[in-house]
Amino acid sequence: MELDLRKLRYFVAVAEELHFGRAADKLHIAQPVLSRQIRSLEGDLKVQLFARDKRGTELTAAGEQLLSDARPLLSAADATTRRAVRAAHAQNALTVGFMPGLIVTAAVRLFSRRHPDVQVEVIRTNWDEQTQMICDGRIDVGYVRLPCEAHGLELRDLLSEPRVVILPTTHPLAGKSSVSISDLAGERLLQNPAAIPEWRSTANPSGPYEDTGPTLVLRSVEEKLENVAAGRGVVILPLSTATYYTRSDITHIEISDIGPNRVCLAWDSNRQDQLIDEFVEIALAT
Template sequence: MELRTLRYFVAVAEERHFGRAAARLHMSQPPLSRAIKQLETDVGAVLLLRSAAGVTLTPAGEALLAEARALLGQADRARARVATAAGAPTLTVGILGDSADPGATRLADTYRRQHPDVEVRVRDTDLTDPTCGLRAGLVDVALTRGPFDETGLTVRELRADPVGAVLRADDPLAGRGRLALADLAGRRWFRFPDGTDPVWQAYWHGGEPREGPVVRAVQECLQAVLWNGTVGLMPLGHRPPGELVVVPLADMAPSPAVVAWKTVTPLVRSFARLATAAYRA
């Protein structure tokens, strides 16, 4: 198994859709499908069940997903250590899985113009680690959102985003102009795995323990609402598929979009400065 193929598989598994995974990987869909077929041949098991709505993981796929994430994490750590030892001008940026943000696009353009000799490596992370690998030393700087445990990190707010409840369009509450958390009492929520940062988890669970399907990626959150009628929270600036709506919550504090780092370097300092300007433009 090649690391590249494992990255392809993780993208499809997290997006639950070949088209979205191909867009995330900046490639066309046919070679992605062929790569996954070859991977299934290599491991001798069906990993994904395909349908018009997307894909679901088989038990073998679930097992490989956990192993693939661990292997890719090890590879990222090795790559970062080698680059550091070689003194190459690189910057590894962690980006949370929900960050299809115009501010990030502006930042990429500006950073490339000002640092054309720097190789920027991007590490997409799922929703279980809001620091995007900062504490594990997998990235130099993170574009993410709060709140989360900031111990040992420097965190700079870029923008504050109001949040709302994401619901099926046919949900009885979907037509309301505004909701309160009390309106969602007794409902099943999508929730993050045990062991996720407690500050982060408490915020996105609306300040209370929740029951419902466990999710790791943005698409898993949306699919949990679509298929199971569960509820959860989402920044209002995000546009879900047409079958879902986001209704503003009156009693939830905004979620800040932030840039965060553990160790300051000239490249990180410049990145943070440019990020502040790009997100507030």
């Protein structure tokens, strides 16, 4: 039996919303049509994907497994489509992603000198999408910051740098030469705590992240720094990112007892591409 990708996309929408009406709105189709497609997919697979009752819609064990497998499968399909379309319009192209604070100019410039016929584009990424953009084909090779989801990727270590806490200049810790992660216990973290594994175990050992206050997860560095300056919490960033976004109302202090931020080059492990191989070689040498 072959999986119908269209039905699979419909399933993912329902699985993420756990509500057929909202999923139908998201997909811009009628709810009865969506319900028929889900029943058809369940018939194809001969399993029940959702448990429906008066309390709502929940995934079954089979549904949970399919959702886990469906996301990378759909990403791979999207990546294949993007690369095919791009190949039809420009045979020689390379897209490089980079995280805030990282400068890719030297490697891109040297690569472009060696390959003047190759169109090189650079795209800034955020922590929560840096590897997804590689997996779905929007980026060919990325400068990523660990920790990250590395499934299906090839990684090469590039550099490491200290991590610092960003505080308003009026904070009691401002002016110190360094702090420990435990000094930050009780502070509100204004970023996804998965990016700072030490936070849960050290900075706030008595309870989960949410115990430090209402969760406020911000995507861009600029949003985070605005909220730090307003006294709403703190963020932990690599040193290069902190120095790149220098401003007078915030300060950064090195954290003495957590490991450095590792930066890697990453690309799809299933791809065989000479341009990627050569860019990686250049980036590692510059």
